Amino acid sequence: MTETTRRTFLQQTSLASAAATVGIGCSTIPPAKRLAKRGPVIISTWGFGKPANELALRTLQDGGSALDAVEQGIRLVEVSGNSSVGLSGKPNAAGVTQLDACIMNGPGHQAGSVAGVEGVAHPISAARLVMEKTPHVMLVGRGAGWFAKEEGLKVLDTAKDEASYKAWLAAQKKSSPGNGDKPDNHDTVTLIVLDTNGDLAGGCSTSGWSGKIPGRVGDSPIIGSGLYVDNEVGGAGATGLGENVMRYCASYQVVENMRLGMSPTEACAEAIRRIARTDPAGMDLAINFIAINKQGEFGAAGTQVNFPYSVTTPDFSEVRKGQALGLAIQKEGGNE
Numbered sequence: 001m002t003e004t005t006r007r008t009f010l011q012q013t014s015l016a017s018a019a020a021t022v023g024i025g026c027s028t029i030p031p032a033k034r035l036a037k038r039g040p041v042i043i044s045t046w047g048f049g050k051p052a053n054e055l056a057l058r059t060l061q062d063g064g065s066a067l068d069a070v071e072q073g074i075r076l077v078e079v080s081g082n083s084s085v086g087l088s089g090k091p092n093a094a095g096v097t098q099l100d101a102c103i104m105n106g107p108g109h110q111a112g113s114v115a116g117v118e119g120v121a122h123p124i125s126a127a128r129l130v131m132e133k134t135p136h137v138m139l140v141g142r143g144a145g146w147f148a149k150e151e152g153l154k155v156l157d158t159a160k161d162e163a164s165y166k167a168w169l170a171a172q173k174k175s176s177p178g179n180g181d182k183p184d185n186h187d188t189v190t191l192i193v194l195d196t197n198g199d200l201a202g203g204c205s206t207s208g209w210s211g212k213i214p215g216r217v218g219d220s221p222i223i224g225s226g227l228y229v230d231n232e233v234g235g236a237g238a239t240g241l242g243e244n245v246m247r248y249c250a251s252y253q254v255v256e257n258m259r260l261g262m263s264p265t266e267a268c269a270e271a272i273r274r275i276a277r278t279d280p281a282g283m284d285l286a287i288n289f290i291a292i293n294k295q296g297e298f299g300a301a302g303t304q305v306n307f308p309y310s311v312t313t314p315d316f317s318e319v320r321k322g323q324a325l326g327l328a329i330q331k332e333g334g335n336e
């Protein structure tokens with residue numbers, strides 16, 4: 001641990017202790033202003049979130065809002081050539097890439113999302129425009145694409161990319177014979193910002209389940225499933241198999257767990273344990289969560305062993321491992 005990292009850790013720890021002293025129940029959350037003037041903290045899913053976090057941090061340092069930081073960070077991933085985010089994402093069963101995204105702003109509890117959009121280079125920006133320019137929360141399919149174009153976003157012709165689809169299908173069959181319809185790469189970017197005023201914003205963006213039935217929508221654009229931000233408590237977001245997240249409003253669960261006083265890591269882990277107690281698949285769920293609370297504590301947990309997530313502050317930027325639940329729980333033969 002470097003000196004600056006250690007200092008940040010100690011700052012966070014003492015802030016957390018102070019918060020614990022006053023209690024983190026729903027009626028005792030310290031107001032944002034009492035927590036103000038700490039450095040910002042940005043978390044995101046996977047290692048590829050790290051450059052997105054760093055751009056988000058620069059956006060804040062240049063005077064942008066938490067919402068601007070979320071949008072800029074995710075836009076970077078959307079054009080990075082990622083195979084499950086943006087137009088470079090894997091296509092659906094008809095050979096067309098359909099994208100989902102959502103965004104939330106803590107102050108005012110605002111939300112916007114788009115689902116099943118085709119040809120939209122930056123679905124996160126389309127989600128923000130839905131939030132800011134319409135009375136709605138969610139637009140889907142052709143309507144969402146039309147809206148994005150009307151608002152001046154780049155929307156490409158979505159003619160089926162036959163060549164890359166065939167190459168992808170061939171690779172799928174080679175790597176997992178008989179399982180061409182299973183998701184092979186499912187790495188949503190979910191990014192959450194806590195700014196120096198103690199305000200939160202978050203977003204996520206994905207091409208979802210590769211080879212999905214056209215029109216399938218995952219957890220990512222569903223508020224409370226792929227993402228949830230409550231400016232009094234914290235924010236949480238998901239990556240993994242959306243079907244196993246959206247049936248449980250899982251990100252909402254994580255935030256509510258933090259409201260009850262759990263640490264971000266424990267809040268993620270408890271949501272997974274609760275889902276696994278109900279779900280016929282048990283811990284075989286392929287779901288991972290990140291979370292950050294109002295005090296700037298952060299954490300992650302997943303059924304995937306060593307689920308990586310990225311954390312960035314003005315003092316450090318690194319990829320960490322979330323708490324791994326799947327194998328440990330299965331070995332113990334039960335759900336805790």
Ligand code: GLY
Binds near residue numbers: 208238241
């Ligand atoms: N988590 C992304 C999806 O399942 O679509």
